Amino acid sequence: MNHSQFKELVQQVEVGKVLPDAVYFHIDAFEQAPAPLTKFVRTVSKALKIEEDSWNLVKVFKKEFKLSLLSYPDFFEDSYPALTRSITVDLTKLTHTVTQYENSDNPPILHRKELMIPESHKYHSHFCMLTQEGENAGLYESSRMIGFKDSWARLIDKHGYALVDGRLFRKSAVEQVNGASSDDTQIDRHKTALVRHELSAPMKNLAKHGFLNGEYSVFDYGCGRGDDLRELEAHGLDALGWDPKFRPDADKVTSDLVNIGYVINVIEDQDERIEAVFNAWELTNKLLVVSAMLANESYLAQFTPYKDGVITSRNTFQKYFNQAELKCYIEKIVDTEAIAVAPGIYYVFKDKKLEQQFLQNRNKRHYQWQQKTAPIPTSEEKVRLLFTKHSDLLESFWLACLAYGRCPSSEEFSLSEQISEVIGSNKKAFKLVCDWYDYAEFEMSAKMRKEDLTIYFSLELFGKRKPYTQQPDDLKRDVKVFFGNYKTAQNEAKELLFGIADTEKIKEECLLAKDYLPACKLGYEEDEPHSLTLHKKFIESLSPLLRIYVNAGLQLYGELDDIQLVKIHINSGKLTLLGYEGFDDGPLPQLKERVKIKMADQDVDFFDYVNKNSRPLLLNKGVYLDNSFADFKKQKAFNKKLSKILNDLSVQEISRLKISYRSFSQLLSELYEVSGYRIDKLQV
Numbered sequence: 001m002n003h004s005q006f007k008e009l010v011q012q013v014e015v016g017k018v019l020p021d022a023v024y025f026h027i028d029a030f031e032q033a034p035a036p037l038t039k040f041v042r043t044v045s046k047a048l049k050i051e052e053d054s055w056n057l058v059k060v061f062k063k064e065f066k067l068s069l070l071s072y073p074d075f076f077e078d079s080y081p082a083l084t085r086s087i088t089v090d091l092t093k094l095t096h097t098v099t100q101y102e103n104s105d106n107p108p109i110l111h112r113k114e115l116m117i118p119e120s121h122k123y124h125s126h127f128c129m130l131t132q133e134g135e136n137a138g139l140y141e142s143s144r145m146i147g148f149k150d151s152w153a154r155l156i157d158k159h160g161y162a163l164v165d166g167r168l169f170r171k172s173a174v175e176q177v178n179g180a181s182s183d184d185t186q187i188d189r190h191k192t193a194l195v196r197h198e199l200s201a202p203m204k205n206l207a208k209h210g211f212l213n214g215e216y217s218v219f220d221y222g223c224g225r226g227d228d229l230r231e232l233e234a235h236g237l238d239a240l241g242w243d244p245k246f247r248p249d250a251d252k253v254t255s256d257l258v259n260i261g262y263v264i265n266v267i268e269d270q271d272e273r274i275e276a277v278f279n280a281w282e283l284t285n286k287l288l289v290v291s292a293m294l295a296n297e298s299y300l301a302q303f304t305p306y307k308d309g310v311i312t313s314r315n316t317f318q319k320y321f322n323q324a325e326l327k328c329y330i331e332k333i334v335d336t337e338a339i340a341v342a343p344g345i346y347y348v349f350k351d352k353k354l355e356q357q358f359l360q361n362r363n364k365r366h367y368q369w370q371q372k373t374a375p376i377p378t379s380e381e382k383v384r385l386l387f388t389k390h391s392d393l394l395e396s397f398w399l400a401c402l403a404y405g406r407c408p409s410s411e412e413f414s415l416s417e418q419i420s421e422v423i424g425s426n427k428k429a430f431k432l433v434c435d436w437y438d439y440a441e442f443e444m445s446a447k448m449r450k451e452d453l454t455i456y457f458s459l460e461l462f463g464k465r466k467p468y469t470q471q472p473d474d475l476k477r478d479v480k481v482f483f484g485n486y487k488t489a490q491n492e493a494k495e496l497l498f499g500i501a502d503t504e505k506i507k508e509e510c511l512l513a514k515d516y517l518p519a520c521k522l523g524y525e526e527d528e529p530h531s532l533t534l535h536k537k538f539i540e541s542l543s544p545l546l547r548i549y550v551n552a553g554l555q556l557y558g559e560l561d562d563i564q565l566v567k568i569h570i571n572s573g574k575l576t577l578l579g580y581e582g583f584d585d586g587p588l589p590q591l592k593e594r595v596k597i598k599m600a601d602q603d604v605d606f607f608d609y610v611n612k613n614s615r616p617l618l619l620n621k622g623v624y625l626d627n628s629f630a631d632f633k634k635q636k637a638f639n640k641k642l643s644k645i646l647n648d649l650s651v652q653e654i655s656r657l658k659i660s661y662r663s664f665s666q667l668l669s670e671l672y673e674v675s676g677y678r679i680d681k682l683q684v
Contacts, residue, residue: 001040003065003092009037010060011666017115018613018662022061026075026116027052044089045069048096055087057116065091072110076123077302079130079166082107082149106150111140115611125296128608133168135610137161165303165312202261202291202345203228208559209341209358211257211287212237219255221280222263223247258284261291264329268307268317274333281334286351290330294344295320323556323604337463342558343606353472360456360475387436390422397426398433401442404474405449406481412474450482451544455551457493462552500549500573500599507570509543517541518626523567533567533578535624536560550575553597556604562593565624573600580618585631587638587677590615590661613662619646634677641679645672 015032016025030038041058044067056075059068071085082101089096101107110116111134114127134140137159146152153163161168199207206212214237220228223241232239242250260280267273281288300320303310309319321329323343330338330346338346339359349355387394393415400408407430410416416426423429434442471479471486483489499505510532514522518541520534532546539550549568553575554560564583567576575597580589592615594607609615622639625632645668659667673680 001036006037006040006060006065006091007062009034009040010062013037013060014660014663015116015118017112017611021063022059024057024059024070024116026113027056027058028117028121032118041067041069044091048087048089050087054085067091075110075113079163080109080111080149080152081113082109106148108147109149109152111146112611115614125607128610130166131610132608137168139168164316199231200228200261201342202259202289203232205341205345205559206257206259206289208561216256216286218257218259219253219283221252221258221260221283222276228259228261252279252283254283254285256284256286257289258287259289259291261289262293264290265293265309265319265321266317267319268309270308273319277330277333281348281350284348284350286349286354288334288348288350289345290326290338290348291345292321292326293318294322294326296322324602339463340556340558343604345558356472356475359459360452386422386432393418393422394429394433394436397429398437401430401433402445404478405442405446406477409473409477412477446482449478451547453478453482453489454493454496455544455547457489458497458548459551459555461490461493461497462548463555496544496548497552499545500552503571505545506549506568509546510568510570513542513546518628519624521620521623529570531567531569531576533565533624536563536566537628539566553599556597556599556602557595563595564589574598581612581615583618583621587621587631587635588661588664588674589618589621591618614660617659617661617664619659619664631677638677638679645679 010023012034013023013025015029016023025033030041037060041060042052045052045055050069055069055071057070057072059070061067066089068086068088070083070087072081072083074081084100084102084107086099086101087096088099112127112131114124114131117124117127137156139146139155139159139161146155156163156168203212206218212218212232212235214235217238218232218240220226220239220241223229223243223246225246226241226243229239229241238255240250240253240255241247242252258280260277263276264273267276277290280290300310303312303318306317309317311317321344323340326344327338327340327346330348334348336348336350338348339355341347347355347358349358396415397408397413397419400413404412407426408416410420410426413419413426419426419429423432479486479489483492507529510522510529513532513534514520517534517538520532520538522529523531523533534542539547542550546568550566557577560566560577562579563577564580565578567578569575577593577595577597578591579593579595581592583589590609590612592609594609596605596607597603598605619642620639622632622635625635627633629635668674668679671681
């Protein structure tokens with residue numbers, strides 16, 4: 001092999017950590033690298049009588065006819081493994097240099113290991129998680145500071161973190177508290193209390209859903225150092241907390257909302273853990289929020305097992321869960337359904353009316369009424385004068401009718417007393433406004449409301465929730481108006497729910513959706529419809545059956561905060577959620593998160609794409625947009641030009657092309673330049 005052939009093969013490597021002058025990849029990734037290149041590497045190793053088990057990474061140079069065989073013996077065990085030996089082979093001079101680091105106090109270390117192994121590798125997701133932690137902590141902002149063991153340790157400390165068993169934690173208390181468990185193993189449980197500089201994830205979720213608006217009292221069970229409480233109190237909320245280490249003398253107070261956040265992870269005694277959840281439930285008037293840390297088997301394998309969890313190197317106990325396991329654990333203790341609102345976070349409602357209100361609002365659409373014309377002329381002078389004199393009151397009442405899809409009761413419209421004085425009753429006012437305004441608008445709002453209710457009852461059945469004997473008064477009115485009785489409502493909901501298992505119905509609905517949705521993509525496999533992908537803002541425009549399909553999956557996942565696209569799999573009963581970086585402000589979004597929800601198995605798989613250079617690009621973003629998006633026209637023009645360029649380059653089927661940022665840049669680098677929404681030919 002000559003230099004030119006070597007250089008060409010190095011350019012073809014699609015797996016590995018790419019630096020300006022070289023590419024690194026693990027021996028486990030050899031199958032995904034060009035076969036002539038890996039064969040050549042092994043031939044060089046054999047020629048130098050270097051045993052293959054004495055190196056596990058190869059560094060191939062981009063511009064020089066050189067390669068290095070690197071030994072990282074703790075590549076899989078250590079989060080940031082140290083280099084012990086490097087053998088650099090200069091194939092032009094036919095010389096090699098051996099450098100030993102085994103006895104070095106400050107050896108080079110590795111980062112972003114997920115780039116050096118295939119995505120199918122069992123350690124890939126764990127390595128992605130490690131890199132994401134470092135990025136979240138701001139440790140990768142300067143790559144010059146991270147290459148050696150000592151500088152990496154100083155950087156971690158400077159950012160206020162500690163490295164515990166390869167995972168980054170905020171530095172916590174250093175006091176020694178010894179609490180013996182039943183088998184005399186000492187666990188320093190207080191060391192798990194993190195210093196927070198913003199609201200914790202469970203509290204942020206409560207705020208998102210409007211529960212921290214001041215209407216409810218809050219109790220933080222296991223509040224640690226009280227960082228959440230400090231922030232809640234600054235907002236004027238009635239918030240108290242208790243912690244066995246930091247606030248042991250505080251009273252445990254019954255409150256509307258009780259949060260037991262990341263507490264059950266650190267309790268090594270199973271009975272005490274159950275008691276903690278149960279005690280938090282006993283203090284709850286309306287809503288309990290339970291959260292716990294999640295982890296996969298490959299991460300847990302590195303620890304010393306202890307009881308039903310593991311012991312970390314800092315002598316703290318951790319019981320990690322997966323999403324489905326956490327739900328079952330909570331429900332067994334409190335004997336009430338737990339509702340997933342985010343990975344590792346569940347709501348458990350004691351106030352069932354509040355639960356139904358939450359679930360209804362979670363999937364409820366809001367009809368946006370827009371005044372198109374002046375009131376229709378009428379011969380009834382009295383009515384005209386009435387609307388002229390009380391236009392604000394009657395317009396407010398009309399908006400309430402559209403919101404409920406029916407005539408609101410006196411309790412549901414705050415100005416009912418004024419309506420009674422002016423017209424006589426809400427029913428009379430309802431007849432009046434229906435004659436005066438566009439009745440077709442009301443019919444549309446009523447249809448939407450009935451669909452929303454049917455979907456709500458269907459999701460109740462999907463979640464196997466027990467029917468409630470007591471229902472909120474507004475729901476009773478809805479049932480009476482739209483269904484006649486509760487039994488009819490359940491029958492219609494059951495019929496709709498069973499439809500999501502009928503692949504022919506799903507296929508038919510997806511084909512129809514392709515025509516009526518503002519934007520979407522219908523995917524095919526072997527000329528048969530395979531999937532429907534759409535932006536999350538169009539979920540509410542789907543037919544009731546497809547809305548059930550999507551929302552049933554979201555019951556297992558939570559909210560779509562960081563997700564843009566939703567993919568409905570027609571035949572497999574699966575739902576895929578896709579989160580992109582740069583979707584809202586760039587023409588080529590990069591896939592950073594993919595979630596696959598398997599509804600039949602009640603399971604959720606998470607896939608992260610941490611390295612920006614290797615993230616798949618969304619080349620056809622314009623397919624998922626309509627003119628309600630600010631960049632619709634720019635994106636449409638960009639995709640039109642990009643399509644022509646790729647066709648000219650003989651790259652077919654761009655909608656199916658899984659091309660990374662790195663490979664896309666390489667593809668166009670010699671001829672074109674991409675800047676914002678512009679793609680221009682380079683001047684030669």
